[in-house]
Amino acid sequence: MARATGEIPKALVCPHELPAPLAHVWEWFCQLAGARSAGAFSLAPISYQDIDAWARLTGHRPTPAEVGLLRQLDDVFRDEIQRK
Template identity: 45%
Template sequence: MPENYRHCWSWFGELSRTRSSNGFGQNPISYSEIDAWSRLTSIELTPLEVSAIMRLDSAYLTIQAEQIAQRSKKK
């Protein structure tokens, strides 16, 4: 991640801790959740920062799904 977007990693962590799940795994972070977080923290996000958070979330969920698949193969 470019140095000038490292703060997005911290913001992603805050958002990720509040994510919901659906019984099959964790749900993606939604735009409405990002919007609510932004309003509650008084942090104005740029479109590029939102995009960075969404890309981090996608990567996170992909890794989680891979780990779950690997664990189920070991059973």
């Protein structure tokens, strides 16, 4: 986000370091976000199909809760990009 906009959105700023149990979700999000397709007027959201294909290709098995976190991170990311 900082590279794309020059700022880190408040919604992504943690008062503490990223908890170790969640670090893998952030890494997964970075992988998925780097491979996303472009939308008509902005970034396309990371879809369930994208997550499914990524999981099959990488061998990762995200839980439903982790998939929800990935989608939430993507929502915040895209909202911040659109505000800029």
